[in-house]
Amino acid sequence: MxxxxxxxxxxxxxxxxxxxxxxxxxxxxxxxxxxxxxxxxxxxxxxxxxxxxxxxxxxxxxxxxxxxxxxxxxxxxxxxxxxxxxxxxxxxxxxxxxxxxxxxxxxxxxxxxxxxxxxxxxxxxxxxxxxxxxxxxxxxxxxxxxxxxxxxxxxPSLLVHPVHAHRLRGPRRAAVHRLAPRDAERLYRARLARVEFFPADIGAVLGNPLSLGTFVSIVDDYEWRGVEAFLASPPASWAVASLWDCGGAFRLEVRGASRARRAAAAASRALDARAKWMRVPSVPDFFRPFVAWFVYGLGGGGDDGSTRAAEALFVAFVNMARGRAAAVAVEVAACDPLRRRIPHWRSLSCEExxxxxxxxxxxxxxxxxxxxxxxxxxxxxxxxxxx
Structure with missing residues (x-):
């Protein structure tokens, strides 16, 4: 045969x-x-x-x-x-x-x-x-x-967080700034160009219609005056990452769930939608075709505050995805210190x-x-x- x-x-x-x-x-x-x-x-x-x-x-x-x-x-x-x-x-x-x-x-x-x-x-x-x-x-x-x-x-570890009706709470004193594609490319080439698997055509990635934008998170007091000033004198605690709309290429769907699981997930969503103040950890409807967003290009400064900056970015992305995607995911190296504070559900993630x-x-x-x-x-x- x-x-x-x-x-x-x-x-x-x-x-x-x-x-x-x-x-x-x-x-x-x-x-x-x-x-x-x-x-x-x-x-x-x-x-x-x-x-x-x-x-x-x-x-x-x-x-x-x-x-x-x-x-x-x-x-x-x-x-x-x-x-x-x-x-x-x-x-x-x-x-x-x-x-x-x-x-x-x-x-x-x-x-x-x-x-x-x-x-x-x-x-x-x-x-x-x-x-x-x-x-x-x-x-x-x-x-x-x-x-x-x-x-x-x-x-590496694939970390996934579902998107709820309520907003997630991020670290205090963390400001998130959006970058233009050219500024994003300049920052990436200056700070992440030696990171393993960094693509030579990063500009094409950032300029792709499926790329939803690049953002910088800075912890503590720092006056944002643009990329040029940032590169000349960066703060100690910062993180950068970009968003990609996987829904532009394919839809995911979980099959084989029991009626009890589907009912429990639906009940959690209903309660979350009606009482956002309760911050119910609701389960999105993964049992029909859904969209996921992917976080790429995660990097940052070398101090502990940068892990808080990375957390602030990921929380901002999950909140941005409300009504637009069911989950947000990121893949990070096993020894990357930024992974320590990335919020995720272990049941949805792949630790290795x-x-x-x-x-x-x-x-x-x-x-x-x-x-x-x-x-x-x-x-x-x-x-x-x-x-």
């Missing part, structure tokens, strides 16, 4: 219905014993179209049936451990959206899709390939670490996501240095185009 499957590039004129069917068959992750599904909004390329270089491959069985698919992007990013003798950046390929229909699993289809995508990475000049998965996704880990030669690379990396045959080392085997940095930049 596997030999009869052809791996080829996605054709939007003929393959759209087939790829959508495969996407619908496959859940994207666990959600408290239920299943989380992502429905792309009409365009199977929606999750990769905003990247500098992208490709989508499909696996076609006899009769023209689409039984598998994979998406990939290539871009230039900052690496960890940049010194005078090692590269400050590298071209990397990112694998996402690997799906195989249940009827064609364990036939080598996924392996063939990955290998074909890696070949494209190398032709495009990528020195590394990486992917992200939940640490409990054993089939994915067996494929990538067991058969494809990937190594466990980073373990897993990224795996592989050095490709096109190179990637300078004087023996290999990013895939390097120690993690304190922070990590998660590109919202790949969420």
């Amino acid at each position: 596997a030999a009869a499957v052809v791996i080829r590039e996605y054709d939007p004129a003929t393959d759209r219905a087939g790829t959508e069917a495969v996407d619908r068959e496959c859940e994207v992750g666990p959600a408290g014993g239920m299943s989380l599904h992502a429905d792309l909004l009409g365009d199977p390329l929606a999750r990769v179209r905003h990247s500098p270089a992208y490709l989508m491959l499909v696996a076609e069985a006899a009769g023209g049936q689409i039984v598998g698919l994979i998406r990939g992007t290539v871009k230039s990013v900052a690496t960890a451990g940049a010194t005078t003798s090692s590269p400050a950046s590298a071209s990397v390929g990112y694998i996402l959206g690997l799906r195989v229909s249940p009827s064609h699993r364990r036939m080598g289809v996924a392996l063939r899709l990955v290998r074909r995508l890696e070949q494209w990475f190398e032709r495009t000049g990528a020195a590394y390939a990486y992917m992200a998965t939940d640490k409990s996704n054993e089939p994915s880990l067996r494929l990538f670490t067991g058969r494809c030669g990937y190594s466990k690379f980073r373990t 996501d897993l990224w795996c990396m592989k050095r490709l045959g096109s190179g990637g080392d300078v004087e023996g240095w290999d990013w895939a085997r390097s120690a993690p940095g304190q922070s990590i930049f998660v590109d919202p185009r790949e969420v």
Whole structure:
């Protein structure tokens, strides 16, 4: 059966219905014993179209049936451990959206899709390939670490907070300022350009229609006089982050919830809406298609006050999302000090996501240095185009 499957590039004129069917068959992750599904909004390329270089491959069985698919992007990013003798950046390929229909699993289809995508990475000049998965996704880990030669690379945390009818309370004496895209790019390049996975095309990310804006939070007394003055003499306690509307590309939905869970969630929302002063920790309606916002580019000063500034930003984002999104999420490095005060629900979050990396045959080392085997940095930049 596997030999009869052809791996080829996605054709939007003929393959759209087939790829959508495969996407619908496959859940994207666990959600408290239920299943989380992502429905792309009409365009199977929606999750990769905003990247500098992208490709989508499909696996076609006899009769023209689409039984598998994979998406990939290539871009230039900052690496960890940049010194005078090692590269400050590298071209990397990112694998996402690997799906195989249940009827064609364990036939080598996924392996063939990955290998074909890696070949494209190398032709495009990528020195590394990486992917992200939940640490409990054993089939994915067996494929990538067991058969494809990937190594466990980073373990960031995905922190998620639901959006309520009431407003969250943030730290006192924290002021939040919105930046214009050009000012945001200037700040990021000045302060975060060496953060691991910082994209070389940050301006394109910030200027994307799905990017909802960049904001700076400053704790304690500080007169905001613009980015130029900020960079010349920054305060001790500050944080910066940007917002991305994931609803512009896909809707999420939790399936498999019992009637009791649905009823309890609905009751919490009703009470929260009628008595906001009670600040009920209500559960949004995750059981129908919903929108999520993603926080990216989180960084800040080096003192403890910066963790309060990061908290103030995240609280502001959750409050901004009322009536527009059901949840706000951020992914941070395991050792990032800013994560300590990010409000989140553990039941919705993933405390240890897993990224795996592989050095490709096109190179990637300078004087023996290999990013895939390097120690993690304190922070990590998660590109919202790949969420």
